Amino acid sequence: MLMVTLIVVAVVLLVIVALAADHGVKARKRARLRRASADRLAAAAAGAEDRERDRRARQQASAALTSVMPAINDERGPRRV
Secondary structure (H helix, E strand, O other), X not given: OHHHHHHHHHHHHHHHHHHHHHHHHHHHHHHHHHXXXXXXXXXXXXXXXXXXXHHXXXXXXXXXXXXXXXXXXXXXXXXXX
């Protein structure tokens, strides 16, 4: 009877260890996938920020150029020769 009890306890412990190992492997896999996803998201956010910075710089350059160039329709009207 004692031998049967020891075998049952050993099998139960083996199952518990197997389930814990499986859970640990899955948790590490999820963590690795989350890190990779976070890295991709950070790269995409940095790229979007760079594009937005470039767009704003182009917009400011365009506004500066427009403010320097005289308007076509000014107060004096057309020139006469």
